[in-house]
Amino acid sequence: MSDDFLIVENLARRYPAPRGGEPLTVFEDVSFGIRKGEFVCIIGHSGCGKSTILNILAGLDAPSRGAVIMDGKEVAGPSLERGVIFQNHSLLPWKSALRNTAFAVRARWPEWSREQVLAHALRYIELVGLKGAEHRKPSQLSGGMRQRVGIARAFAIEPKLLLMDEPFGALDALTRGMIQEELVRIWGDTQQTVFMITHDVDEAILLADRVLLMTNGPRARVAESVRIDIPRPRTRTEVIHHPAYYAIRNHLVEFLVRRSKELAGSAEVEGAMPVPGGAPLEVNPAAAIAGDPSRPASRSFAAIRFPLKESS
Numbered sequence: 001m002s003d004d005f006l007i008v009e010n011l012a013r014r015y016p017a018p019r020g021g022e023p024l025t026v027f028e029d030v031s032f033g034i035r036k037g038e039f040v041c042i043i044g045h046s047g048c049g050k051s052t053i054l055n056i057l058a059g060l061d062a063p064s065r066g067a068v069i070m071d072g073k074e075v076a077g078p079s080l081e082r083g084v085i086f087q088n089h090s091l092l093p094w095k096s097a098l099r100n101t102a103f104a105v106r107a108r109w110p111e112w113s114r115e116q117v118l119a120h121a122l123r124y125i126e127l128v129g130l131k132g133a134e135h136r137k138p139s140q141l142s143g144g145m146r147q148r149v150g151i152a153r154a155f156a157i158e159p160k161l162l163l164m165d166e167p168f169g170a171l172d173a174l175t176r177g178m179i180q181e182e183l184v185r186i187w188g189d190t191q192q193t194v195f196m197i198t199h200d201v202d203e204a205i206l207l208a209d210r211v212l213l214m215t216n217g218p219r220a221r222v223a224e225s226v227r228i229d230i231p232r233p234r235t236r237t238e239v240i241h242h243p244a245y246y247a248i249r250n251h252l253v254e255f256l257v258r259r260s261k262e263l264a265g266s267a268e269v270e271g272a273m274p275v276p277g278g279a280p281l282e283v284n285p286a287a288a289i290a291g292d293p294s295r296p297a298s299r300s301f302a303a304i305r306f307p308l309k310e311s312s
């Protein structure tokens with residue numbers, strides 16, 4: 001029996017065809033596990049079903065087939081045990097940064113006193129670097145600051161599982177980099193279990209313990225689970241100098257450019273057969289160069305962000 005904290009078993013999501021006909025199978029046979037305290041990113045082309053999977057993990061959507069088990073219990077609806085951060089932080093516009101965070105904290109621990117709630121919320125506001133701006137309303141904050149409030153709010157309720165749907169997608173590169181590093185630090189402090197969608201290969205390498213790679217839809221599946229074998233703590237500047245960095249990066253980019261399409265919709269393609277139970281193939285691109293830091297790193301890919309907006 002698996003000792004994973006989160007178990008995703010043979011998940012499929014189908015939608016009825018708009019005018020009769022064959023239903024649309026967005027993904028099927030999606031199976032993976034996440035250990036407690038693990039940071040897992042998922043990458044795949046636009047439309048393969050990443051947000052749908054995240055919504056199912058959150059309990060905001062239901063699968064057509066399969067199940068999600070968290071901490072031994074089947075996920076059957078939304079719960080404060082799972083915190084979600086979306087690209088649009090959805091803050092309450094009439095409440096300050098502190099009150100937005102406190103609002104969630106009160107919902108999580110209704111028995112707490114007002115002082116306890118505010119002190120707890122303030123701790124997380126400080127953790128995301130917003131001390132001094134805690135009384136500002138969302139309209140008085142920059143996009144990056146608003147996203148930090150969203151992160152503070154999600155971490156403050158100390159969910160058992162934190163789900164993030166492209167949380168930095170709307171931010172400029174500089175702000176994005178700063179907040180990514182803050183997230184690395186906060187995650188290091190809190191050891192949350194995290195599942196995050198990103199289109200940014202470098203972001204995934206900086207943040208994740210493992211990256212799940214999805215084939216193109218329809219009938220998408222998680223084909224590979226790629227280990228990011230780079231020691232922590234990681235910083236953006238140091239991570240790119242690690243000997244394993246380009247091996248990992250090239251593997252991820254190569255999957256997205258070529259194999260995500262080749263493996264799409266078919267488990268019969270040679271090399272694409274998932275291991276029994278639909279679990280993804282375990283890959284460690286760093287293993288080949290482990291113990292050989294002198295090996296020259298290939299730099300064959302320039303900065304690439306996904307999606308490339310293509311169907312299968």
Ligand SMILES: Nc1ncnc2c1ncn2[C@@H]1O[C@H](COP(=O)(O)OP(=O)(O)OP(=O)(O)O)[C@@H](O)[C@H]1O
Binds near residue numbers: 024044
């Ligand atoms: N209610 C619905 N009815 C029919 N099809 C739907 C519905 N909701 C989503 N879909 C389809 O499901 C597919 C997966 O959508 P989803 O948003 O999960 O993809 P994604 O991988 O997160 O995409 P992106 O990277 O662009 O955000 C899309 O093709 C979408 O058109």
